[in-house]
Amino acid sequence: MPVEIYLNVAASGLLTGLVYGLMALGLSVIFGVVRVVNFAHGEMMTLAMYLTLLLFSALKLDPLVLLVPIAAVLFVFGYLLQAGLINPFINRPEHSQFMLLVAIGLILVNAQLIAFGPDAQGIRTAYSFDSYQLGPLIVDASKVYAAGAALVVAAALFAFFRFTLRGKSIRACADNYQGALVVGLNVKHLYALTFGIGAACVGAAGAMLMAVTDVTPTIGPSYTLLAFVIVITGGLGSMGGALLGGLLIGLTEALGGVLFTPSAKSMFAFGLLVLVLLFRPQGILGRKTA
Amino acid sequence: MSFDRRKFNQALAAAGVLSAVSPFASVRAQTKALKVGLLLPRSGIQAGIGQDCYRVVEITNPLLRELGLPALEIMSGDTESNVDVARSRAERLIGEGAQLLVGAFDSGQTTAIAQVAEQRGIPLVINIAAAPPITEQGYKFVFRNFPTAPMILGDAFANQLEVFAATGVSPKTAVFMHVNDTFGVAMQRGFTGVMKKFPAIPYKVVETIAYDPAARDLSVEVAKAKATGAEALILVSRLNDAILLTRELVKQRWTPKAVLSMGPGWYEDQYLKTLGKLADGPISFVPWYDPNKKLAQRLLAAQHKAYPDISLNTNHVYTFEALLVAADAFKRAGSAEPKALADAIRTTDIKNNVSPGPGILFNAKGQNDKLKDSAIQNRGGKLVTVAPKDAANAKPELPMKPYQQR
Numbered sequence: 241m242p243v244e245i246y247l248n249v250a251a252s253g254l255l256t257g258l259v260y261g262l263m264a265l266g267l268s269v270i271f272g273v274v275r276v277v278n279f280a281h282g283e284m285m286t287l288a289m290y291l292t293l294l295l296f297s298a299l300k301l302d303p304l305v306l307l308v309p310i311a312a313v314l315f316v317f318g319y320l321l322q323a324g325l326i327n328p329f330i331n332r333p334e335h336s337q338f339m340l341l342v343a344i345g346l347i348l349v350n351a352q353l354i355a356f357g358p359d360a361q362g363i364r365t366a367y368s369f370d371s372y373q374l375g376p377l378i379v380d381a382s383k384v385y386a387a388g389a390a391l392v393v394a395a396a397l398f399a400f401f402r403f404t405l406r407g408k409s410i411r412a413c414a415d416n417y418q419g420a421l422v423v424g425l426n427v428k429h430l431y432a433l434t435f436g437i438g439a440a441c442v443g444a445a446g447a448m449l450m451a452v453t454d455v456t457p458t459i460g461p462s463y464t465l466l467a468f469v470i471v472i473t474g475g476l477g478s479m480g481g482a483l484l485g486g487l488l489i490g491l492t493e494a495l496g497g498v499l500f501t502p503s504a505k506s507m508f509a510f511g512l513l514v515l516v517l518l519f520r521p522q523g524i525l526g527r528k529t530a
Numbered sequence: 531m532s533f534d535r536r537k538f539n540q541a542l543a544a545a546g547v548l549s550a551v552s553p554f555a556s557v558r559a560q561t562k563a564l565k566v567g568l569l570l571p572r573s574g575i576q577a578g579i580g581q582d583c584y585r586v587v588e589i590t591n592p593l594l595r596e597l598g599l600p601a602l603e604i605m606s607g608d609t610e611s612n613v614d615v616a617r618s619r620a621e622r623l624i625g626e627g628a629q630l631l632v633g634a635f636d637s638g639q640t641t642a643i644a645q646v647a648e649q650r651g652i653p654l655v656i657n658i659a660a661a662p663p664i665t666e667q668g669y670k671f672v673f674r675n676f677p678t679a680p681m682i683l684g685d686a687f688a689n690q691l692e693v694f695a696a697t698g699v700s701p702k703t704a705v706f707m708h709v710n711d712t713f714g715v716a717m718q719r720g721f722t723g724v725m726k727k728f729p730a731i732p733y734k735v736v737e738t739i740a741y742d743p744a745a746r747d748l749s750v751e752v753a754k755a756k757a758t759g760a761e762a763l764i765l766v767s768r769l770n771d772a773i774l775l776t777r778e779l780v781k782q783r784w785t786p787k788a789v790l791s792m793g794p795g796w797y798e799d800q801y802l803k804t805l806g807k808l809a810d811g812p813i814s815f816v817p818w819y820d821p822n823k824k825l826a827q828r829l830l831a832a833q834h835k836a837y838p839d840i841s842l843n844t845n846h847v848y849t850f851e852a853l854l855v856a857a858d859a860f861k862r863a864g865s866a867e868p869k870a871l872a873d874a875i876r877t878t879d880i881k882n883n884v885s886p887g888p889g890i891l892f893n894a895k896g897q898n899d900k901l902k903d904s905a906i907q908n909r910g911g912k913l914v915t916v917a918p919k920d921a922a923n924a925k926p927e928l929p930m931k932p933y934q935q936r
Contacts (some may be wrong), residue, residue: 360770462744
């Protein structure tokens with residue numbers, strides 16, 4: 241098989257992996273601070289994808305423009321979810337949190353089924369069928385834009401946590417819950433803010449994914465699983481790890497598909513996960529917990 | 531309110547009239563319309579297809595009346611895309627008075643319904659289900675006016691040869707891509723077996739690529755197919771993946787000489803609507819209708835009037851024909867008695883029908899083995915039938931126009 245095929249497939253896998261990485265970043269941020277595993281993560285992303293579909297149909301705005309209002313809507317949704325529903329479960333056993341979030345996921349899937357039906361729906365932008373040719377390399381234009389936007393959003397998020405007072409407060413909550421309470425931080429508000437930020441990441445990723453793929457209500461759980469694979473590979477709670485995990489999973493699936501059989505490409509992603517769990521259980525960039 | 535003797539007498543008289551008339555009315559209703567239990571997956575994973583099949587019900591009775599056939603009383607049963615539910619719904623419909631069953635799109639659900647129909651001695655006319663064993667069980671009450679999977683594949687190869695001869699384009703190599711589910715794998719196995727019976731097929735399959743039915747991205751699959759340099763792409767897919775595959779063909783700048791589909795997806799309304807001019811070119815080999823037959827034209831007109839945005843398709847045609855078989859048998863039997871109905875169906879000989887082939891008639895196993903499939907091509911956002919020649923309304927066009935020049 242010609243070498244350019246591997247290059248093309250690898251480029252496509254890396255670009256898709258960046259968008260997946262942004263989606264997983266939301267999951268990682270939420271877990272890193274609130275210590276709640278969001279089992280409705282993929283379902284929240286399909287919600288963002290349907291919002292993109294609706295706004296695109298109504299306003300004919302590009303998904304890359306729509307990602308800002310969609311991220312804002314998902315931020316509010318995430319904030320209210322944490323403040324109203326999840327906060328009372330913070331000190332309850334993990335299985336209660338698990339059941340709560342699975343229930344939220346199921347409600348979202350069924351509400352979307354009622355509202356939008358079971359068929360796949362997509363949008364067609366001006367560049368939907370465009371590709372760039374660089375020598376032997378043919379790169380999907382939609383994936384280039386989506387990956388670029390993912391990088392910008394991720395960079396903004398890193399900057400927020402590193403340089404803003406609110407970001408530092410959130411990190412303080414993640415590092416030392418008791419300490420944060422002692423210095424007078426409003427931890428419940430910061431938790432809700434964090435969940436909102438994680439949901440906003442998912443919202444942005446969902447808007448960008450609509451430029452690349454179609455949406456059906458039932459794909460949510462598969463995205464939840466994918467986000468888990470990515471964050472566990474990269475390191476649960478590590479923002480850089482989520483992006484790295486996304487890139488690695490995207491690349492592994494793409495090359496596994498072309499080297500072996502495409503129908504088994506997910507198998508290679510899970511194979512990588514098993515290897516990471518065996519040899520570096522905390523994930524590639526994760527920190528060992530005491 | 532007072533109830534005097536006069537009112538009592540009036541009420542008694544009214545009750546007498548009602549009781550005298552009711553049995554008569556009941557008998558008259560029984561002989562007036564045949565009660566048909568129509569079993570379809572109208573919810574669950576196959577809901578879209580079940581709803582699509584059901585659309586034809588609205589236009590069937592007026593057409594039957596035009597043909598001088600009795601109208602049918604449709605009793606709807608939702609199988610919920612589930613084999614067990616299909617069985618229990620069939621039982622329930624029979625319990626509620628259904629005198630004949632029609633259904634049920636899916637082979638698994640139809641198999642379950644066929645068992646119930648045979649046990650209860652109620653005729654079942656299958657609208658759509660391709661698994662061969664259904665009519666290989668020696669059932670006396672089960673009839674199928676739909677091709678079996680080997681018939682579909684055999685006709686696909688025969689029609690391909692006709693298309694290649696008509697266009698002068700004979701691809702030498704092909705990639706076979708199929709969805710990796712029960713249907714896709716069964717078709718892949720059948721494809722390999724049936725192809726051997728057609729030594730004149732010009733192409734050699736250089737690569738077989740199975741892909742996940744829930745795939746979000748098919749770029750790897752298309753890249754792998756493109757790398758073979760094959761001249762034709764043969765597909766067994768469904769709607770969503772057909773759209774994904776076409777997008778990737780365009781983005782990866784690969785237009786094979788021929789895109790040949792042996793399953794759904796590539797000719798469906800949503801495919802044509804979503805992809806616009808990029809949808810043009812693929813040829814699908816499917817159970818279809820003969821556009822030259824008079825009844826097909828009438829059905830087409832009635833369908834267009836009732837649903838202007840939905841094209842007549844396999845689901846409508848074969849559900850309509852199953853109801854046509856029921857009405858025709860009821861008229862000839864002159865009774866709704868199940869055995870008389872089954873005997874009448876067995877001797878069906880409808881020449882004025884919709885599907886390609888000599889008409890509707892059943893062999894000793896209850897299978898219409900004279901049915902023919904068609905090759906249909908997407909052209910200008912519409913579908914034209916390009917083979918077999920006697921059931922065609924256009925000539926095939928190959929090679930496909932490159933996607934980048936549209």
